[in-house]
Amino acid sequence: MGWKASTNFLVIFMLVLVCRIGLCHSKCDFDAIFNFGDSNSDTGGFWSAFPAQSGPFGMTYFKKPVGRASDGRLIVDFLAQALGLPFLSPYLQSIGSNYKNGANYATLASTVLLPKTSLFVTGISPFSLAIQLNQMKQFKTKVNEEHQLGTTLPSPNIFGKSLYTFYIGQNDFTSNLAAIGIGGVQQYLPQVVSQIAGTIKELYNLGGRTFLVLNLAPVGCYPSFLVELPHNSSDIDEFGCLVSYNNAVADYNKKLKETLRQTRESLSDASVIYVDTHAVLLELFRRPTSHGLKYGTKACCGYGGGDYNFNPNVYCGNTKEINGRNVTATACDDPYNYVSWDGVHATEAANKLTTFAILNGSYSDPPFLFQEHCDLQPIG
16 A cells, blocks of 8 residues: 555554454543644634534534534544544633543634734634644643633643644645745745744643644645646646645755754653654545545545636635536535545545554654554544
8 A cells, every 4th residue: 555554554453453342441641632733633613713614514424514624534533532532622612612631722724923924914813823822821720720610621730641733834834825936935934843843842831741743734736726826737746746835845844843853852851743744645645546545636525627626716615606607616425535625625534544644653753653652542
């Protein structure tokens, strides 16, 4: 299957089998997950603040819209399941939330840098990484003051026994590409990685000791960017992806990896892990059939058909008038065959394959084997 996938899947399969026959004791070093991110890991924060999400989002696993920018589960959902934890409640969700096992600060369209700093004008969430960090600080204060008053807050000692995950930065990279180009965007990317490192250090001071930072995906393979970003035919590689944009992402990821290495050295008793999800997703986009999928650079939910099935005028689930008639961007019947859900985000199937790679540890620097820390649970 390539990229050590056969070995990865065999390890996870054996762990799942052990649990199913009753030999898994559900022991884990992590009692909670605290997640910081954008739509790639938002479990409902944005839609709690701005409720409007409709189908077909959520169709595969939840059977209804639940605030995920996907047809089903996200990587953070699969990680929680594998660690034996419930799905993370969004910090902004006031109804039905339970924070005993962590909280999710991610919101759709969030950036690492403040919108003013990033030069963004529209389409960006106000909940930047700095705001998410402040929410985390408030959460810890509330836990220390009020945990004994209710059952939805964790014990104050949970912060040193938690996994802190980051899946953010894509909007800092993509939101200005059309306006100022790759060169303009690259000028402030060092600020992005510096802000992530600074956030880790502040969370360390709050008691955090294990940090998992996912790098940027190969946006040059996303159907939406293939349709919307300016390029010529010579910029398309043999797999149908944009070479220049993927190279720019690779440059950013290199900066992120080096900055996290420096952060790791400054926090000697902490685990600061760089996760190369870019490599996993790039492989899925390039060779989907080698991993049980069929379509790489084509969206499941969209309008227009063709190579990309994406039209920027009518987004997944919406109906708009185009050329004098109403059209709807509908979902395919088989999202499990696609890497891309809506042209911008991954399907549940792609998220699951990426999670397998994360759990195995072979795409982490330094290597981080989850099975050495937890009795992993099934994520079927």
